[in-house]
Every structure is written in C-alpha cells, then in structure tokens.
Amino acid sequence: MIMAIQNHIKMDTPTTRALVFLLIAGGLCAIYRLFFGLGAATNLNDLWPWGIWIGIDVLGGVALAAGGFVIAGAVYILNWKKYKIIVRPALLNAFFGYVVAALSISLDIGRSFRIWHPMVMWQVNSIMFIVAIHVVLYTSTLATESSPMLFEKLGWKRALNIVNKIMVPVVLFGVLLSTLHQSSLGAVYLIAPSKLSPLWYSNALPSLFLISAVMLALSMVSFETILSSRAFHHELPVEVLKGLARGTLIVGGGYLAIKLIDLARGPGIGLALNGSFLSNLWLLEMGVGVALPLILLSFRSIRTDINRIFVVNILVILGVMLNRVNVGIFGVAEYATGAGGDYFPSFIELMVTAAMVAFAVLGFKVCAKYLNLYPETLH
Amino acid sequence: MDVNRRDFLKTAVAGGGLLLASGALPASASMPRELPPEAVGILYDATLCIGCKSCMVNCKTANSVPGGALYSKGMKEPPYEFTESERIWDAPKDLSGKTLNIIKAYKNGTGEKKDSEVDGYSFLKQHCLHCISPACVSTCPVGALKKDPVSGVVYYLEDRCIGCRYCLLACPFRIPRYEWESASPQVRKCQLCRHRYQEGKYAACCEFCPTGASIFGKVLELRKEAQRRLELKQGSESDFPLQTVDSTDKTTRTVSPYIKRVYGLTEAGGAQYLLLAGVPFEKLGFNKTIDDVFLPELTWAYISKIPAVIAAVLIGGAATWAFTHRKDTNKGE
Numbered sequence: 209m210i211m212a213i214q215n216h217i218k219m220d221t222p223t224t225r226a227l228v229f230l231l232i233a234g235g236l237c238a239i240y241r242l243f244f245g246l247g248a249a250t251n252l253n254d255l256w257p258w259g260i261w262i263g264i265d266v267l268g269g270v271a272l273a274a275g276g277f278v279i280a281g282a283v284y285i286l287n288w289k290k291y292k293i294i295v296r297p298a299l300l301n302a303f304f305g306y307v308v309a310a311l312s313i314s315l316d317i318g319r320s321f322r323i324w325h326p327m328v329m330w331q332v333n334s335i336m337f338i339v340a341i342h343v344v345l346y347t348s349t350l351a352t353e354s355s356p357m358l359f360e361k362l363g364w365k366r367a368l369n370i371v372n373k374i375m376v377p378v379v380l381f382g383v384l385l386s387t388l389h390q391s392s393l394g395a396v397y398l399i400a401p402s403k404l405s406p407l408w409y410s411n412a413l414p415s416l417f418l419i420s421a422v423m424l425a426l427s428m429v430s431f432e433t434i435l436s437s438r439a440f441h442h443e444l445p446v447e448v449l450k451g452l453a454r455g456t457l458i459v460g461g462g463y464l465a466i467k468l469i470d471l472a473r474g475p476g477i478g479l480a481l482n483g484s485f486l487s488n489l490w491l492l493e494m495g496v497g498v499a500l501p502l503i504l505l506s507f508r509s510i511r512t513d514i515n516r517i518f519v520v521n522i523l524v525i526l527g528v529m530l531n532r533v534n535v536g537i538f539g540v541a542e543y544a545t546g547a548g549g550d551y552f553p554s555f556i557e558l559m560v561t562a563a564m565v566a567f568a569v570l571g572f573k574v575c576a577k578y579l580n581l582y583p584e585t586l587h
Numbered sequence: 588m589d590v591n592r593r594d595f596l597k598t599a600v601a602g603g604g605l606l607l608a609s610g611a612l613p614a615s616a617s618m619p620r621e622l623p624p625e626a627v628g629i630l631y632d633a634t635l636c637i638g639c640k641s642c643m644v645n646c647k648t649a650n651s652v653p654g655g656a657l658y659s660k661g662m663k664e665p666p667y668e669f670t671e672s673e674r675i676w677d678a679p680k681d682l683s684g685k686t687l688n689i690i691k692a693y694k695n696g697t698g699e700k701k702d703s704e705v706d707g708y709s710f711l712k713q714h715c716l717h718c719i720s721p722a723c724v725s726t727c728p729v730g731a732l733k734k735d736p737v738s739g740v741v742y743y744l745e746d747r748c749i750g751c752r753y754c755l756l757a758c759p760f761r762i763p764r765y766e767w768e769s770a771s772p773q774v775r776k777c778q779l780c781r782h783r784y785q786e787g788k789y790a791a792c793c794e795f796c797p798t799g800a801s802i803f804g805k806v807l808e809l810r811k812e813a814q815r816r817l818e819l820k821q822g823s824e825s826d827f828p829l830q831t832v833d834s835t836d837k838t839t840r841t842v843s844p845y846i847k848r849v850y851g852l853t854e855a856g857g858a859q860y861l862l863l864a865g866v867p868f869e870k871l872g873f874n875k876t877i878d879d880v881f882l883p884e885l886t887w888a889y890i891s892k893i894p895a896v897i898a899a900v901l902i903g904g905a906a907t908w909a910f911t912h913r914k915d916t917n918k919g920e
Contacts, residue, residue, distance in 0.1 A: 246750075247767030254683065254764045257755035285904050287911035318750020318765065318772040325749045329729040333618055335886050336753045337728035338893070376908060377598065384900040388893060395889040399722050399757040402876040414889050540756075547761060548681070 217439055217577045224573070227566040234563020237556040238315055246318055249556045255549025256540075258316070260557055263536030265312035265564050267393055268529050269305045271417075274425035275432075276302025276350055277379075277386035284379040293445055296357060296581050297436060297572075298429045303350040304568040310343050312564060335395045342389035349382045357579040390421040397535060403543040406475035407490045408535045412466065419463045420528050426455040427501075427524035434518050436576060444514055453517050456524060457505040464498050489530070489538055497527015617891075618720045618883040619734060620856075622806055626739030627779065628717060628859030629790060629801055630809040632816065633866070634702045634843035635827060636710040636800035638690055642792035646688040646714075646777075647677065649791035654782030656687055656743070657775060684766035687777040688714040688792055693871050702843045702865025709866040711873075712801065714792075715762045715777035716851050716858035717741045723754035723763055723776075725883030731774070732763075735781070739806070739859050742778045750774075759855050759877045779859075793830050804832030806859045813849045813861050816842075856881035 241249035252259050279298035282288045314323045326340035352371060359368040371378075394417030397404050410416065430452040437444045471477055480490045501523045510516040537551075544551065553561075575581065650657040651665035666685035667677040679686040691713060696706035703709075717734075721741050724732045731747035732754055734740070750772055754763045766772035780790040788794065793803035802809070812832050819825050819842040826837040843865050850862040854877045862868070869875040 243770060245768060245770040245772060253767065254755060255761070257752035257765065285908045285911070318752070319748065322749040325747060326728045329747055331728055331730040332890065333725040333883060333887065334728040334753070335890070336726060336751055338890065340728055380901065380904045380908070383904060384897060387900055388896060392889070395886060398885045398889060399726055399882055401878065401885065402759045402874055403756070411888070
C-alpha cells in the first residue's frame with residue numbers, strides 16, 4: 209500500500225534532470241569559491257559585505273522553513289489534530305530550508321572551515337552569535353523531529369520509540385528556537401540604522417521578521433500540500449487548506465497593521481509614496497505580497513477555493529521573500545551606492561543560489577519518494 | 588501522546604525558570620559605555636594638514652611587521668596598491684584590506700582657499716575611530732574584535748575570525764575592510780599601532796606627521812586640546828604641538844577658521860579619534876546620519892529580552908500543552 213502511493217513520484221523527469229544539473233554546476237561553483245576566495249567568486253566588496261547568499265539563501269531559506277515549527281506547534285502543543293497529516297512534510301521542508309541556510313553561511317563566511325568557531329567562542333552581545341547557535345540547535349531539532357520517517361523506513365523500532373516519547377518536548381524546544389531565530393535574523397539589522405533605509409529599519413524588525421515568517425509558513429505549507437497532493441494523486445485535505453488560508457488572513461492582517469503603524473510612527477507613510485525605487489519596492493512588497501492576498505482571502509469564495517488559495521499562496525511567498533531581499537540587499541543600496549559601492553550578483557553567486565534551491569527541491573522529492581511523508585492518508 | 592506528562596511539565600517549567608534566572612548572566616557581558624580614563628587616541632586637525640601622505644606611507648610600513656595590523660605570515664613587503672606596472676607609487680583610492688589610513692581631498696569651485704567650503708579645498712584623514720562602545724566589537728560572533736579595557740584600542744584577533752563580515756555592516760564609519768582577494772582572508776582596520784607601545788612608540792601616522800595635523804595622546808587631553816583650538820581667535824597666532832599632545836616640540840601657526848564642532852566626540856556615542864576641520868564634515872564625506880547613541884544598545888535591547896522569551900515560550904507552551912491535552916492524559920501507550 210505504501211509503495212503504491214509513493215511510486216506515483218517519477219524520479220527520472222526533465223525537471224529532475226535540470227535540478228541535478230544545477231546541483232552539479234552549483235557544487236563546482238562552490239568548490240571554486242572555496243579554493244579561490246570570495247573576491248574571485250563573488251561581486252561582494254567592502255561597501256556590499258553581504259549579497260544574495262545572505263539576502264536570499266539565508267534570510268529567505270530560514271523564513272521559508274518556518275512551516276516546521278508552526279505546524280508542529282499547532283499539532284503537538286495546541287493539539288489541532290486536523291493538521292497532523294501535514295506535519296511531516298512541513299518539518300521536512302523546514303529541515304531542507306535550514307540545511308540550505310547552513311550551507312550558504314558556510315560558503316559566505318571568508319573562512320569556511322572555521323564555521324564551528326561561534327560554538328566555542330561565545331560572544332553574547334552578537335546577534336550573529338545568537339543566529340549561529342540557533343542554526344545549529346534548530347537544524348538538529350528538525351532532524352530529530354523528522355527522524356521517525358527514516359526510522360520507520362529502516363525498521364529501527366527502538367529509536368522510533370525513543371523519538372516518539374520525547375517528541376512533545378522536542379517540538380516545544382523547536383518552537384522556542386524558531387521564535388528566537390526568526391526574530392534574531394531581523395535583529396541582525398538593528399545595528400545599522402544609518403545604512404538600512406528607514407522604509408525597513410525599525411526597532412520592531414525582530415517582531416516583524418517573526419510575524420511575517422509565521423504568515424509565510426501558513427501559505428508555504430498550503431502551497432506545498434497542494435503541490436504534493438497532486439504529485440501523490442491523493443485527495444486534497446480541503447479542511448486543512450481552508451484552515452491555513454484563514455490563518456494566513458489572521459496573521460497577515462496583524463502583520464500589515466503593524467507594518468503600517470510602524471512606518472507611520474517612523475519615517476511616515478509618505479516615504480513609501482514618493483515614487484523612488486525603494487519606495488516602489490516597498491509598495492510592491494506590501495501591496496502585492498501582503499495587502500492583495502489579504503483582500504483576496506477576505507472573500508469567502510476565494511478562501512474556500514483551492515485553486516485560488518494556491519495563487520494567493522504564491523503571492524504571499526513572493527511577498528515575504530521580497531521583504532527579506534529588500535532588507536538584506538535593496539535596503540542598504542542607497543547607502544552603499546552613495547558611498548561608491550556597486551553590487552550585482554556574479555554568475556557564481558547566482559549558480560550557487562540556484563543549486564541551493566535545486567538541493568532543497570531534490571532532497572524533498574527523494575524523501576517524498578522513499579519515506580512515508582503522509583502516514584495519516586493511509587488510515 | 589505518550590510522553591510522561593508530569594516529567595515534561597517539570598522539565599519545561601524548570602528550564603524556563605532557570606533561564607529566567609540566568610538573565611543576570613548575559614547582562615554582565617554588555618558593552619562598555621564609558622571612555623577608559625587612560626584611553627589613547629588621535630586628534631587630526633585638517634587645517635594643519637598639507638596632504639603630504641607621510642602618515643599613509645609610514646602607517647603601511649609600521650604595520651607590515653609582525654604584530655602590525657597589516658601583517659600576514661610570510662609577508663615580504665608591505666601590501667602596496669600599485670596601479671602602474673613600474674610599481675613606483677602606492678596609490679590607494681580608499682581604505683581597503685591593504686590600507687588602514689588614507690588622506691583624501693575635498694575640492695570646491697576654483698579650489699584656491701585652504702579649508703574653505705566654497706572655492707576651497709581641504710584634506711581629511713580616515714581611519715578607525717576606536718569608538719567608546721564599538722558596533723564592530725558587539726557584532727563579532729567569535730570575539731575576534733575586542734576593545735582594550737585600558738587603552739581603549741579596538742583590535743583584531745586573526746585566529747578567531749570566521750569572516751562573516753558583520754563588522755563591515757555594523758560600522759557606521761565604513762572602517763573595517765576585507766581581504767577579498769585572499770582565499771584565507773582577514774578583516775583589516777587601524778589598531779592604533781598598539782604593537783608599538785611596548786617599545787615606547789605610538790601611532791606611526793602621528794610620529795611621522797611633519798605639521799602636527801595628527802597628534803597622539805590620552806583622549807582626555809586630546810579633547811581639551813581640540814576645545815582649546817575651537818576657542819582660538821581666527822587669524823591670531825598659536826602654538827600647536829607636534830606628534831603628541833604633550834609634546835614640547837611645537838609649531839607656531841596662524842589660526843584658520845574652524846567648523847565649531849569636534850567630530851568623533853559624540854558620533855555613535857563618542858570615539859577616541861577626534862577631528863577638526865574648516866569644511867563641514869559631511870562635505871568631507873563623513874556620514875551625517877550617525878546618531879549620537881551607542882549602537883550596541885540597539886541590538887542589546889533585543890538580546891536582553893531573550894531569557895524572558897525563553898521562559899515565556901517554555902512555560903506558556905507547557906501550560907498550553909497541559910490544557911489542550913487535559914482529556915487524553917491517560918491514554919497511555
């Protein structure tokens with residue numbers, strides 16, 4: 209029965225081949241970077257110390273991974289049993305998001321083989337230290353949370369029993385780590401009020417990162433549930449998707465309100481309407497990525513129609529990703545270019561980022577093929 | 588749910604309480620907020636600077652020896668930035684992984700009058716300001732940047748650095764630079780020639796400044812000297828010490844008009860490198876949006892709340908779990 213369901217996933221498809229190609233090409237680029245250094249491999253410079261590996265891979269990858277703690281928390285702590293059927297894919301997706309973030313940080317730091325230093329050289333004033341500790345702890349937590357699928361496959365009953373016994377505390381620990389990690393990524397930028405555009409700089413950055421990650425999590429989990437239901441040819445869990453859409457509406461509503469109040473209390477709403485490149489980016493992020501999905505979801509007819517939910521999910525995902533890129537890259541552009549710096553990602557940077565995406569998609573697909581991702585659908 | 592309910596609750600609450608109590612621990616690790624009384628620094632007076640760049644040349648030489656801020660193992664010559672194949676003239680355009688100190692020029696209109704904003708010119712000297720509460724030190728995840736508790740010098744420990752470059756992002760003065768071309772790169776910044784103090788020497792840029800534009804000394808004395816200069820009458824004659832603030836070797840000069848401000852006194856909460864000039868500092872390329880606050884406090888506001896968040900999530904989460912699972916406690920295995 210298990211095999212019957214999982215064999216619907218075809219491994220040898222043109223898409224898979226393209227992803228494998230990207231993975232190999234990006235891997236070679238990563239090796240080049242390790243041997244020849246950041247200057248040779250990237251377009252980063254003293255005025256643009258961070259580029260897309262931080263802006264997209266790390267900030268984006270971690271945000272996209274928020275589904276893990278949100279759904280696990282809902283199921284194991286809040287006891288919302290309805291969502292149990294999506295907890296495994298949500299955790300697995302989060303795991304790959306964190307592996308991507310960890311790999312990207314390792315490549316981005318100038319001395320990759322010292323990636324372990326923060327673990328032994330604590331410096332508690334540093335947000336980067338907090339971030340590093342959380343990446344390690346939470347990736348391990350996600351691996352633990354996802355391990356039952358692997359133990360089932362391997363038939364390791366003892367290990368499976370142990371993990372199942374400690375699952376609730378592990379999930380709570382994961383919720384804690386994610387709360388701190390999502391918010392600390394926003395806190396990274398608190399130190400640079402003179403560099404990050406006031407459109408994004410705010411004392412509330414940690415909270416904004418956390419809330420937007422939760423909003424993104426709900427849409428991302430919904431998005432991948434719809435996608436994999438199609439791949440698995442099993443029935444869509446309609447009630448789950450409706451619940452997620454309602455959740456996006458509630459959390460997103462709060463997020464939009466806080467963003468607007470924050471902007472009004474800071475530089476003023478007018479800054480977003482002055483027609484400059486950055487203000488247009490802000491409008492795109494908040495208008496198309498947040499306000500529009502919320503307006504759409506407020507219609508019951510849209511909130512209950514899976515195809516329409518799917519479209520809204522894509523908007524929300526792109527919106528929050530744009531937020532991370534705006535904070536990490538575009539938001540400091542005015543300052544950096546004003547000081548004479550220029551940045552556009554190099555071919556190698558783009559290839560490595562593409563390979564990271566390919567790695568996450570392929571990894572998820574292989575796990576979906578060989579592990580029991582949807583145990584509840586078998587009952 | 589086959590977890591032992593009581594044990595789980597106990598662990599979660601105890602963990603939360605423990606971390607709440609340990610909140611006092613990281614608080615003691617917060618950043619310095621006061622100038623060390625014996626702190627040393629530099630006063631640069633653009634009106635005395637003739638742009639000879641002797642400070643740049645000697646900075647590079649003095650720091651390319653073991654212990655110096657530009658030194659790397661196996662270094663044969665200082666890291667020059669030649670632009671021509673004959674390798675005659677070290678010509679850095681900005682601070683970089685090879686240049687810790689730079690003299691730049693401002694020019695306006697005809698460029699005739701020294702230290703005049705209109706139709707004039709001025710020099711400026713850029714290097715680390717050695718902040719009282721340095722953003723770079725607070726952001727470094729491995730403690731590779733430290734502030735000396737006595738001299739106040741912000742220095743770098745190469746063997747700790749992982750190269751995350753958060754210090755580059757954090758510094759409002761754009762001081763730390765990276766060795767982008769290296770496969771094993773270091774962050775480079777002025778360390779106020781701290782490797783020379785043991786030999787009784789001081790910052791090379793001041794030692795080799797022929798006009799007294801850069802002088803080394805205790806920051807408290809430099810502040811007094813800067814204030815004295817601002818109070819001098821324009822056009823009058825005055826003595827200016829050479830090399831160090833307490834030097835008996837002085838030069839007598841006609842006082843130029845100063846902008847009535849000591850740069851570095853309050854920027855980012857204050858620093859140990861102070862500047863005087865006749866042209867407004869923002870015209871000289873200094874970032875004018877740097878607030879007079881200790882930047883590390885902006886991130887500390889977040890970090891100091893972490894113990895409370897840990898306690899709240901663990902205790903709140905455990906309580907929520909207990910509440911939502913009150914009906915299926917005795918389900919057993």
